[in-house]
Amino acid sequence: MKSSKGISHNVIDRLPRYLRFLTDLQEHGEERISSKEIAEAMNTTASQVRQDFTIFGSYGVQGYGYQIDYLIHSIKRILGLNKKHQVIVVGVGGIGRALLEHMDFESYHYQVCAAFDVDPDVVGKQINGVTVHHMDDVEKVVGDRKIDICMLTVSKSAAAKVAERMRRMKVSGILNFTNVELQFGDKDIFVRNVSLLDSLFTLTYYLEENNL
Amino acid sequence: MKSSKGISHNVIDRLPRYLRFLTDLQEHGEERISSKEIAEAMNTTASQVRQDFTIFGSYGVQGYGYQIDYLIHSIKRILGLNKKHQVIVVGVGGIGRALLEHMDFESYHYQVCAAFDVDPDVVGKQINGVTVHHMDDVEKVVGDRKIDICMLTVSKSAAAKVAERMRRMKVSGILNFTNVELQFGDKDIFVRNVSLLDSLFTLTYYLEENNL
DNA sequence: TAGATTGTTAATCGATTAACAATC
DNA sequence: TAGATTGTTAATCGATTAACAATC
Numbered sequence: 420m421k422s423s424k425g426i427s428h429n430v431i432d433r434l435p436r437y438l439r440f441l442t443d444l445q446e447h448g449e450e451r452i453s454s455k456e457i458a459e460a461m462n463t464t465a466s467q468v469r470q471d472f473t474i475f476g477s478y479g480v481q482g483y484g485y486q487i488d489y490l491i492h493s494i495k496r497i498l499g500l501n502k503k504h505q506v507i508v509v510g511v512g513g514i515g516r517a518l519l520e521h522m523d524f525e526s527y528h529y530q531v532c533a534a535f536d537v538d539p540d541v542v543g544k545q546i547n548g549v550t551v552h553h554m555d556d557v558e559k560v561v562g563d564r565k566i567d568i569c570m571l572t573v574s575k576s577a578a579a580k581v582a583e584r585m586r587r588m589k590v591s592g593i594l595n596f597t598n599v600e601l602q603f604g605d606k607d608i609f610v611r612n613v614s615l616l617d618s619l620f621t622l623t624y625y626l627e628e629n630n631l
Numbered sequence: 632m633k634s635s636k637g638i639s640h641n642v643i644d645r646l647p648r649y650l651r652f653l654t655d656l657q658e659h660g661e662e663r664i665s666s667k668e669i670a671e672a673m674n675t676t677a678s679q680v681r682q683d684f685t686i687f688g689s690y691g692v693q694g695y696g697y698q699i700d701y702l703i704h705s706i707k708r709i710l711g712l713n714k715k716h717q718v719i720v721v722g723v724g725g726i727g728r729a730l731l732e733h734m735d736f737e738s739y740h741y742q743v744c745a746a747f748d749v750d751p752d753v754v755g756k757q758i759n760g761v762t763v764h765h766m767d768d769v770e771k772v773v774g775d776r777k778i779d780i781c782m783l784t785v786s787k788s789a790a791a792k793v794a795e796r797m798r799r800m801k802v803s804g805i806l807n808f809t810n811v812e813l814q815f816g817d818k819d820i821f822v823r824n825v826s827l828l829d830s831l832f833t834l835t836y837y838l839e840e841n842n843l
Numbered sequence: 844t845a846g847a848t849t850g851t852t853a854a855t856c857g858a859t860t861a862a863c864a865a866t867c
Numbered sequence: 868t869a870g871a872t873t874g875t876t877a878a879t880c881g882a883t884t885a886a887c888a889a890t891c
Contacts (some may be wrong), residue, residue, distance in 0.1 A: 424840055427858070431836050435829035439810060453872065462814065465872090466860050473874055481873040482867040498832050499839030513733035517725030522827065529831070567838060568831070591843035592834045598651060602674065606841065611834040615734065615825065617647035619741070619780070620710050622804045622823040624643050626779060627711030628636055629818065631803035639882070665848065677848090678884050685850055693849040694891040 430471050436461060437471070438494045445487050453484035503528045505566050507590075509581055510573035511536040511551050514596050518570055519546045529568070533560050554581075558588060565589070572596045582610075642683050648673060649683070650706045657699050665696035715740045717776060719802075721793055722784035723748040723763050726808050726827075730782055731758045741780070745772050766793075770800060777801070784808045794822075 440460050444452060454465040454472075461468070472478050472485075478493045479485045495501055506529050508515050515534065524531055534551045536542055542553045552560045569585045571578065571593050578597035585593055585608070592609045595601050601610045625631075652672055656664060666677040666684075673680070684690050684697075690705045691697045707713055718741050720727050727746065736743055746763045748754055754765045764772045781797045783790065783805050790809035797805055797820070804821040807813050813822045837843075 426840075429858075431833050432829075434836070435826070435832040436812065438832070439812065439826075439829075455872085464860060466862090467858090469872090469874065470859080477874070479873050480867060481865070482871045484872065497836070497839075499835045500832065502839070504835065504838075513729030514726075517729040518827070521725035527828075527832075567843070568834065591838045594831055594834055600648065600651065607843070609834060609837045609841070609843070611830055611837075613827065613830045614647070614651075615730070616739075617644075617651075618823055618825045619806055620647040620650070620712065620739075621643050622780065622806055622821060623711045623716065624646070624709070625821045625823075626716075626803045627709075627714070628638075629821070631779070631819070631821070641882075667848085676884060678886090679882090681848090681850065682883080689850070691849050692891060693889070694847045696848065 426474055430474060433461075433471055434494055434498055437468075438491065438498070441487055441491050441494070445491060449487055451484050452487055452490075454479070457485075500527050503530060504568055505564060506531045506568045506570060507557075507561065507566050508534040508549070508570045508572065509536075509554070509557070509585070510571060510577075510596075511538070511541045511546065512572060512574075515570065515572035516541075516546060518572070519549055532564065532566070535560075557584070561588060566591075568592045568594060570594045570596070575599050638686055642686060645673070645683055646706055646710055649680075650703065650710070653699055653703050653706070657703060661699055663696050664699055664702075666691070669697075712739050715742060716779040718743045718780045718782060719769075719773065719778050720746040720761070720782045720784065721748075721766070721769070721797070722782075722786070722789075722808075723750070723753045723758065724784060724786075727782065727784035728753075728758060730784070731761055744776065744778070747772075769796070773800065778803075780804045780806060782806045782808070787811050 437457065440457065441452070454468040457468045458465040475497050476493065478490050506524065508519055508531060511519070511534050515536070519531065519534060531549050534546065534549050535554045535557050536551055537554045541551050544551050566588065567590070569590045569592070571581060571585070573581050575597055578599040578601065582593060582595070582601050586603065590608065592611070593601065595610055595612045598614055598616055600612055603610060649669065652669065653664070666680040669680045670677040687709050688705065690702050718736065720731055720743060723731070723746050727748070731743065731746060743761050746758065746761050747766045747769050748763055749766045753763050756763050778800065779802070781802045781804070783793060785793050787809055790811040790813065794805060794807070794813050798815065802820065804823070805813065807822050807824045810826055810828055812824055815822060
């Protein structure tokens with residue numbers, strides 16, 4: 420799969436992992452690192468590390484390596500993490516609630532402006548400072564605010580309809596936790612499917628394959 | 632990345648998606664399907680679909696296509712979903728609790744035998760029929776039962792230590808929801824990292840790239 | 844039998860790795 | 868300057884796609 424700029428999805432998927440590793444180093448007070456060291460930590464080659472970075476620009480210094488602060492800053496900028504993003508959570512069952520309560524949105528400039536559900540037991544409640552509104556009011560509550568990302572954690576049966584509603588509201592991206600694979604033909608909305616069940620299945624495959 | 636049998640990780644990742652699509656069809660009463668139709672639904676080529684299946688065996692019939700029931704059965708067998716798997720959930724914060732409450736373990740022969748945490752507020756409670764024990768007692772509670780999979784949802788700081796403890800307990804696989812990338816050198820334990828934050832970041836990248 | 848669609852081999856394409864000149 | 872490590876081009880490897888014979 421390639422992105423519109425022709426950058427392979429594999430590369431994009433590695434960026435958050437680099438970021439995580441580098442942030443750990445930074446917290447331990449490290450200042451510089453070489454592609455070789457990154458490669459060892461990430462179980463890949465120095466070549467791939469350098470290739471991944473140079474697609475986007477030149478972030479290192481010959482003979483020295485990479486300044487960790489600057490590399491972190493650069494990867495964040497590539498991912499778009501330097502900008503603020505407005506988020507809504509649609510579906511406040513188990514996973515939706517867990518996201519609201521435990522996901523570290525603030526550190527990465529994501530602002531959760533509202534949550535939505537249909538269950539009268541949760542509608543009206545506040546979870547971690549975010550008010551849960553009734554799904555019927557989603558357009559009204561959002562108003563003319565531009566929503567960047569919808570975290571979709573509704574039931575399978577509601578998924579497609581809610582997703583279409585998000586598209587009509589001009590939401591830019593859906594992080595889709597329902598086990599329904601959403602596909603939109605157009606380029607106005609991006610979907611990233613996250614299936615916990617799929618991850619469990621692939622793990623199970625490797626156990627099976629190795630008779631564990 | 633290749634598995635020990637030399638089957639690419641890409642293929643393994645597609646199997647649960649095929650399974651999900653086919654199960655939907657089955658529920659709608661469909662009986663047969665061609666690789667061409669599967670490819671259209673999955674946004675790939677008929678060639679790839681057939682390649683993916685024939686790695687494992689011959690599940691179709693020339694001139695007819697694939698019998699959906701049999702194909703589902705076969706993919707489940709490949710993934711190891713025909714067998715029972717013993718699961719423990721370690722960490723009963725937001726995500727751990729959500730998994731216990733909402734994940735459809737039973738339909739796929741996963742048996743959640745216990746959950747663990749250190750928080751006195753949850754230790755001793757029952758969640759969806761599963762008792763939460765104190766982390767200190769994990770070896771005692773598990774006893775000589777063989778645990779196949781640990782769902783790890785503890786805090787970042789506890790992740791590495793708990794993971795090592797799982798390895799010593801001969802747990803076969805860890806589904807790792809902590810944002811700590813776990814790596815084990817040996818082949819006795821498999822780890823599948825699931826980072827919700829990483830998924831959010833890659834989605835954000837695509838929005839950024841397309842100026843959404 | 845004729846038509847359809849698989850399983851499989853060959854061709855293409857893209858991603859990873861290796862090599863090395865540039866340069867700090 | 869000498870040593871180190873990047874950025875980048877070329878070589879290799881693997882995954883996807885195309886083509887077609889096998890066969891239901």
